[in-house]
Amino acid sequence: MPHSLLSLAERMPKAELHLHIEGSLEPELVFQLAERNQVKLAYADIDSLRAAYAFSNLQDFLDVYYAGMSVLLTEQDFFDLTWAYLTRVQQDNVVHVEIFFDPQAHLERGVGLDVQIGGIRRALEQGKRELGISFRLILSFLRHLSEDSALETLELAQPFAEQIDGFGLDSSERGHPPSKFARVFARCQQLGYKITVHAGEEGPPEYVWEALDLLKVDRIDHGNRALEDDALVRRLAADGLTLTVCPLSNLKLCVVDDLRQHPILRMLDLGLKATVNSDDPAYFGGYIGDNYRALIEHLPLTREQLYQLGRNAFEGAWLDEPSKQRHLQRLEQVFAETSN
Ligand SMILES: Nc1ncnc2[nH]cnc12
Numbered sequence: 659m660p661h662s663l664l665s666l667a668e669r670m671p672k673a674e675l676h677l678h679i680e681g682s683l684e685p686e687l688v689f690q691l692a693e694r695n696q697v698k699l700a701y702a703d704i705d706s707l708r709a710a711y712a713f714s715n716l717q718d719f720l721d722v723y724y725a726g727m728s729v730l731l732t733e734q735d736f737f738d739l740t741w742a743y744l745t746r747v748q749q750d751n752v753v754h755v756e757i758f759f760d761p762q763a764h765l766e767r768g769v770g771l772d773v774q775i776g777g778i779r780r781a782l783e784q785g786k787r788e789l790g791i792s793f794r795l796i797l798s799f800l801r802h803l804s805e806d807s808a809l810e811t812l813e814l815a816q817p818f819a820e821q822i823d824g825f826g827l828d829s830s831e832r833g834h835p836p837s838k839f840a841r842v843f844a845r846c847q848q849l850g851y852k853i854t855v856h857a858g859e860e861g862p863p864e865y866v867w868e869a870l871d872l873l874k875v876d877r878i879d880h881g882n883r884a885l886e887d888d889a890l891v892r893r894l895a896a897d898g899l900t901l902t903v904c905p906l907s908n909l910k911l912c913v914v915d916d917l918r919q920h921p922i923l924r925m926l927d928l929g930l931k932a933t934v935n936s937d938d939p940a941y942f943g944g945y946i947g948d949n950y951r952a953l954i955e956h957l958p959l960t961r962e963q964l965y966q967l968g969r970n971a972f973e974g975a976w977l978d979e980p981s982k983q984r985h986l987q988r989l990e991q992v993f994a995e996t997s998n
Pocket residue numbers: 678681716723828829830856859907937938
């Protein structure tokens with residue numbers, strides 16, 4: 659076992675660019691919040707909830723994910739959720755996070771944007787002050803809902819314009835191509851926001867083309883199936899587009915059968931800017947550090963590739979240039995300290 663690589667992966671400063679905050683809701687917190695808010699759960703206890711975390715595809719997971727988040731009702735709930743995530747990833751030496759939230763999933767339960775954004779941002783601000791973790795907040799539209807619903811949500815978000823850093827697109831991919839959301843993302847772009855969408859997780863390479871050409875995205879979330887199309891790979895490489903790859907998520911949702919077959923090293927070889935992320939760590943068996951560890955344990959990852967993955971995350975982050983350079987220098991320093 660490449661022990662020195664594991665300890666280097668542990669110690670390196672990290673940025674996480676693909677994290678659904680509702681996907682960091684651990685079963686223990688689900689039950690705690692259910693009790694606090696008098697919400698009735700379909701599961702008798704923590705173990706039976708955990709037992710439901712066996713998925714054969716994305717939709718299987720999403721059904722459990724939306725049920726789990728039904729306990730999130732108050733500003734304090736959103737704070738507690740986000741604070742739990744931040745204190746957990748500080749142990750993995752995460753220094754910057756860009757997190758998604760799914761406002762439509764809470765609005766339809768009568769939970770306002772003020773409650774959602776207020777709680778999440780209060781934790782993020784405290785994390786910046788007390789844990790030294792900088793952040794960006796990304797509002798993600800649900801692609802199984804209509805574009806009109808996304809447009810309405812964008813309107814509702816206008817009073818919080820300064821508290822949102824970008825827009826995303828997630829949920830059930832098949833049958834809901836990026837082209838369905840061309841108008842709403844054109845509006846986001848007009849307003850000056852960054853854009854990143856889930857594409858090529860289960861959906862075909864055409865969805866990745868649409869994300870690039872129609873939505874003019876700044877990043878692609880997942881992107882695994884882009885590898886089926888050589889011209890698309892060349893385009894992603896030429897544009898230097900960051901892919902936010904999620905190894906343990908891919909395993910749990912059967913995007914890959916075995917981590918030994920995970921394409922992340924092939925992505926790097928093809929010149930793609932792949933990064934390592936956890937997606938929904940409470941559901942997929944691990945946080946960002948666990949994802950790095952799983953890659954090292956299952957793939958012939960070299961020290962140079964580990965460095966490249968770490969570097970890609972800071973380069974693809976929506977940070978100002980001096981901050982990026984500061985993080986990159988620190989990353990380089992940690993690697994230099996253990997050169998052999
Ligand atoms: N991996 C994923 N794909 C699509 N939508 C999601 N929502 C939360 N996690 C997701």
